[in-house]
Amino acid sequence: MLKYDLVVIGGGPAGMAAALKAKECGVNKILILERAATLGGILEQCIHTGFGLHHFGEELSGPEYAYRFIKQVEETDIEVKVDTMVTDILTGNIVVATNNTDGMLEIHATAIILAMGCRERPRGALDIPGSRASGIMTAGTAQKYVNIDGYMPGKKIVILGSGDIGLIMARRMTLEGAKVEMVCELMPYSGGLTRNIVQCLDDMGIPLKLSCTVIKTHGIERLEGVTIANVDENRRPIPGTEQFVECDTLMLSVGLIPENELTRNAGVMIDPITNGAIVDENRQTSRPGIFACGNVLQVHDLVDYVTQESYTAGEGAAKYIKSKSKNKRTKYISVKPEGGVRYVVPQNINCDADCDVKLYFRVKDVYKNGRITVTSGDKVLYSKKKPKLAPGEMEYVIVKSDDIKELDKKEIVVKVEV
């Protein structure tokens, strides 16, 4: 059996950053397992700019951001196996993987970092009536067709969902000569970044229809059109508002789901809201020695935050590997969302946390002048007003390690009050 100190599953931005940080912290034998033919993950098809403003202080395209990390990995002795699919994680931290050259692999790892990223919510999750005509696909699939495979999946397009990938694809298809008829959004607000609404839709003259959804697809062999309708406050279609829109392609940008089949099979506890593992401030999951970071843990808006989080996980895994013999489970302080806060990551903090902890969270609705508070019992650890909070923008607050050590109540609550 192969033996490594650290096995990282996934060679996207999360996996690369975690492996690099672990290396920097002195971990010896590290292996990255990647399903695709190259490192880089989803960044390879995200050819637009806007990546790296926080991390590098400049605006890069996706492939450029990935390239910088790929080069760093190449400069180390971190081993990489591409075209390799991990199929299972057994008890005792044994990773089962398979590829064309090695066949079946069993790898023993002192620590494992899960960095498998996320998947797009597919058509099947929406229950839109209609046949299985070709021309219905997720925005990310269309993005791969255009930016990697080099062909256009359609000419007349309707996009359902105003997530950032959908907005980016609206502009991309328009630049390549397709006609994007509209972007329909079920919610009364867009889930995408304001900048993308302006530069992808307004610039290209593409209408954004809020509180509107696709209720039927038409066509047998190829999509011929969709029926759209306005929705009421309960997101139910309003009779009488139906409208037929001719199109040959329907792109879905309706959310991302962390890809956690391996995680679940490994018996790791999952947060039902994030759909990612429940972790502590080192990004360690409920299974000792298994860590998680990036979009497999929680869906991020910015890759820069993925990198940050993955450095935390890499450092955490390095600490675990070094102290394994004397590793004892400490007591946790649990972090709970309340009021307008949908979730918080990490969900647990070790009582003896020796550095400040960043709590990442998302709110449930759009709030103007909402006050973010972090409390433990009567003690207020943080309180600040923000002019605007929206579900589409991840927020974070920092809790000081001195404050954590002095807590008598073993619970922290993150809240937004209007």
Added chain:
Amino acid sequence: MIKEMTCVACPLGCQLTVELGENNEVLSVSGNTCKRGEKYAQDECTNPVRMLTTTMKVNGGSLPVIPVKTSSPIPKGKMFDCMKVINSEVVDAPIRMGEVLISNICDTGVDIVATNEM
């Protein structure tokens, strides 16, 4: 003339109302909550620029296309002209990261550069 726009200087997304004169000069900006909003409106009304990112056809590469970008932002109105030129050309592999594939596209003084290697 009155022009409505959304400021993208920060995630707040203020709705700006810009009053334009006869020669499209900015007379007044309202709706902004900070100075950056005023500058954004000024830039957007007088000289709006954008980064253009797209792909170019490749001969003999591992993939049929390579991602490219403008080396700096170009006038917003020239995006489609640039697309025409980029889509009419084919480049030969190997291509280095940052290699200039088209220089001074559409007389903008801006180059089209590779954003990956192949």
